[in-house]
Amino acid sequence: MSVKLFAALLESLVYTPSRNGKLRLLRDWFATAPDPDRGVGLAALAGELALKTAKPALVRDLVAARTDPALLALSHDYVGDFAETVALIWPERPGANQPPPGLAEVVELLELTSKADLPDLIASWLDVLDSSARFALIKLVTGGLRVGASARLAKTALADWSGTPLDDIEEVWHGVAPPYLAIFRWLEGKGPRPDPNGAPVFRPLMLAHPLEEKDFAALHAPDWRAEWKWDGIRVQVTSGPGGARLWSRGGEDVSASFPDLAPSLTFHAVLDGELLVVREGEVAPFSDLQQRLNRKAPGAKLQQQHPAMIRLYDILMDGEEDLRGLPFDARRARLEAWFARERPALMDVSPLIPFASMAELAAIRDGTRAASIEGLMLKRADSAYVPGRTKGLWWKWKRDPLTIDAVLMYAQRGHGKRSSFYSDFTFGLWRGEELVPVGKAYSGYTDEELLWLDRWIRNNTTARFGPVREVEKELVLEVAFDAAQRSGRHKSGVALRFPRIARIRRDKPASEADRLETLMATIPDGGA
Amino acid sequence: MLAPHPETWLCTRPEGLFCKPGDFFVDPVRPVPRAIITHGHSDHARPDHGAVLATRETLAIMRARMGEDRAGRVQQEIAYGEALEINGVRVTLRPAGHVLGSAQVVMDWKGSRAVVSGDYKRRPDPTCAPFEPVPCDVFVTEATFALPVFRHPDPAEEIGKLLRSVALFPERTHVIGCYALGKAQRLISLLRESGWDRPVPLHGALMKLCRLYEELGVSLGPLEPATVANKALFVGNIVLAPPSAIQDRWARRLAEPVPCLASGWMRVRQRARQGGVELPLVISDHADWDELLDTCAEVQAPEIWITHGREEALIHALAQRGQRGRALHLVGLGDEEIEDEPGGGE
Numbered sequence: 001m002s003v004k005l006f007a008a009l010l011e012s013l014v015y016t017p018s019r020n021g022k023l024r025l026l027r028d029w030f031a032t033a034p035d036p037d038r039g040v041g042l043a044a045l046a047g048e049l050a051l052k053t054a055k056p057a058l059v060r061d062l063v064a065a066r067t068d069p070a071l072l073a074l075s076h077d078y079v080g081d082f083a084e085t086v087a088l089i090w091p092e093r094p095g096a097n098q099p100p101p102g103l104a105e106v107v108e109l110l111e112l113t114s115k116a117d118l119p120d121l122i123a124s125w126l127d128v129l130d131s132s133a134r135f136a137l138i139k140l141v142t143g144g145l146r147v148g149a150s151a152r153l154a155k156t157a158l159a160d161w162s163g164t165p166l167d168d169i170e171e172v173w174h175g176v177a178p179p180y181l182a183i184f185r186w187l188e189g190k191g192p193r194p195d196p197n198g199a200p201v202f203r204p205l206m207l208a209h210p211l212e213e214k215d216f217a218a219l220h221a222p223d224w225r226a227e228w229k230w231d232g233i234r235v236q237v238t239s240g241p242g243g244a245r246l247w248s249r250g251g252e253d254v255s256a257s258f259p260d261l262a263p264s265l266t267f268h269a270v271l272d273g274e275l276l277v278v279r280e281g282e283v284a285p286f287s288d289l290q291q292r293l294n295r296k297a298p299g300a301k302l303q304q305q306h307p308a309m310i311r312l313y314d315i316l317m318d319g320e321e322d323l324r325g326l327p328f329d330a331r332r333a334r335l336e337a338w339f340a341r342e343r344p345a346l347m348d349v350s351p352l353i354p355f356a357s358m359a360e361l362a363a364i365r366d367g368t369r370a371a372s373i374e375g376l377m378l379k380r381a382d383s384a385y386v387p388g389r390t391k392g393l394w395w396k397w398k399r400d401p402l403t404i405d406a407v408l409m410y411a412q413r414g415h416g417k418r419s420s421f422y423s424d425f426t427f428g429l430w431r432g433e434e435l436v437p438v439g440k441a442y443s444g445y446t447d448e449e450l451l452w453l454d455r456w457i458r459n460n461t462t463a464r465f466g467p468v469r470e471v472e473k474e475l476v477l478e479v480a481f482d483a484a485q486r487s488g489r490h491k492s493g494v495a496l497r498f499p500r501i502a503r504i505r506r507d508k509p510a511s512e513a514d515r516l517e518t519l520m521a522t523i524p525d526g527g528a
Numbered sequence: 529m530l531a532p533h534p535e536t537w538l539c540t541r542p543e544g545l546f547c548k549p550g551d552f553f554v555d556p557v558r559p560v561p562r563a564i565i566t567h568g569h570s571d572h573a574r575p576d577h578g579a580v581l582a583t584r585e586t587l588a589i590m591r592a593r594m595g596e597d598r599a600g601r602v603q604q605e606i607a608y609g610e611a612l613e614i615n616g617v618r619v620t621l622r623p624a625g626h627v628l629g630s631a632q633v634v635m636d637w638k639g640s641r642a643v644v645s646g647d648y649k650r651r652p653d654p655t656c657a658p659f660e661p662v663p664c665d666v667f668v669t670e671a672t673f674a675l676p677v678f679r680h681p682d683p684a685e686e687i688g689k690l691l692r693s694v695a696l697f698p699e700r701t702h703v704i705g706c707y708a709l710g711k712a713q714r715l716i717s718l719l720r721e722s723g724w725d726r727p728v729p730l731h732g733a734l735m736k737l738c739r740l741y742e743e744l745g746v747s748l749g750p751l752e753p754a755t756v757a758n759k760a761l762f763v764g765n766i767v768l769a770p771p772s773a774i775q776d777r778w779a780r781r782l783a784e785p786v787p788c789l790a791s792g793w794m795r796v797r798q799r800a801r802q803g804g805v806e807l808p809l810v811i812s813d814h815a816d817w818d819e820l821l822d823t824c825a826e827v828q829a830p831e832i833w834i835t836h837g838r839e840e841a842l843i844h845a846l847a848q849r850g851q852r853g854r855a856l857h858l859v860g861l862g863d864e865e866i867e868d869e870p871g872g873g874e
Contacts, residue, residue, distance in 0.1 A: 075675050088796075
């Protein structure tokens, strides 16, 4: 029954937008699916199922031999997705009286079966499954499975279900292979905590809270250390005899996207830092880094034009020695000593910013305009490296956001709890006599403001396009954002980072909203 | 004498399908002097005809929806199986299994027989009489789900899926978008068959027809208006509403609603996901692909006329089975299922 159960889980995950809903579905899977299918499913969700996959042409040939070509073509036109068409059109065989295969059985047989026997094997499975299980199976064997849940979410559900802290699970996760029998035994209290045995594992990161005014007032300068907050991607570097990895903030292995860094990882340590694209000493805009992150196997040209490096700011392990219990100052000294000793290529150490008073630090923060710097990080000198977001140890102190007064142009309904509200707003600025859309915001407003906006939109709709409403170009919104960047993908030629609604400017006529040129002027070096 | 081919006496006009010797239309889209109405859905039963002939139930549904004065100046009831001569055309109604009162129109003229089936389905439905195949020379069929990708699953399995979701999310309201005539009452019956005996809260737009079904002898168990005052009823319950309401302001009274939609279209993922549906239920009041082909075979008609839907695939498949298919391209039909999609008005 298990392929069917797993297909039902996948289908529910895809249709369920809310995080809590997905967590509930996953917990139910862990509680009810049998081993080893439970772990095979988890691996598929976490993107860690290495499968020998079949070519889509194999499935195409199978269905072509079983259906009328004209009807298949009409059906494909109507449905759109070919795998789904096959799943729906596959002729049922009421006589096929075998039991449907288990999930682990499917994975195992795919591995063991010769290429010549693969078509018959897959056809025999499709014959005994229902349409949603056929869909999941086709996606699984052709390598196109999309699951509607992240690895992080799956692990969070595992933590919720077992009552074990997520951080503890993270630290053993990468040391155990699918179907994770040792992890399930441990989580169910039937076995010891799995020992990674030197395999590279992810150690949960220490995270910062945003600094607010009331918190700032309580800070005593000598207790704190300051660093720049770089606009890159947080990574953990793990390297040792068991191998080397780059982990993202959520514990995802991103090593494959950065093969240029691999030769530098010859040491034995665990480090915390920021992944950046740097050209001739200048940190490139975030969008350049994003292009690297989106490629699972970047070409030589991309690596050359978007050269990556890591700016280090903490050390968790030096060899086998766990430094996480040491205070920040001691770890910082160990980091600098380690760096002086190892001199790894394509890495440097993020400098500490000296300051005598909090007022001086505030002036430094206000004075930075470089796009690569989002603001400051404040770290308590005596704080140990604590996983998660413990308040009062690390603060992120972003620069004040920029704002523009933009005109509301379109609105779309939200998802889940907000599905009855028009809560996603597209806003624009003036270019000559026309308004050009410059961004989309779906946060920043209060519940009362959302109610008001929803009503205003319903009363001022001029056209509808499916779920989108176009509105009278009359309402001005003050939009806050962290930075503007040039973009070839947007009609206006500009993209905003983290736009959100700061205020509704009912007092301001639309004609007095900002012009596109004003926004362009905020891009450093004039947006060259 | 050779019987006249139905194409000599049954034709399409802008108003709809017209029986020349009988001088009446079947399901006309504009007001006409004389109409036979197959069933009460608004794309088949339009207001303001002169004389209307239909089953007792269909007439009652028409009066309830459009008012006494617009459901036909002269309303004539005819029971299933009862024969009536209209200008020499013998007219009989047979159950179509689509919704309560739905009928096929059987017309005999000089030894030739045409059957206009209206919308129909072949699955058992406790809220209406089952479809009866009638052998004929021309069978006029719909083709709403005429593609081999449309094979409706067992509705009991779909209800099982719904009840499992209710068990998994006991603090939330499952709100099912469904058409007010037919689908709503069938869903309630399916729920009752599965043992669901709680009062079913209903959106105001559904209440009237549910009450009418009960008056016409279809019992649906306890029903409640889904008003704000009845909020306590919503937690962990299943609420029915028109598709357009399930994600609009009306739904804010529900407890973290899980939007569900019951329709044959839900078989295709993209269709289901477009509307933000979280639980698609493939439950249809139309024949699926196999049922369309089986029905065409059962009635043994050498010619099949197709009123609306995906006629190309059906004509192709019928040709392989030795039956000639012909598309009538009747306009104005098929809107009933389109209304099943959310976002179609507020």
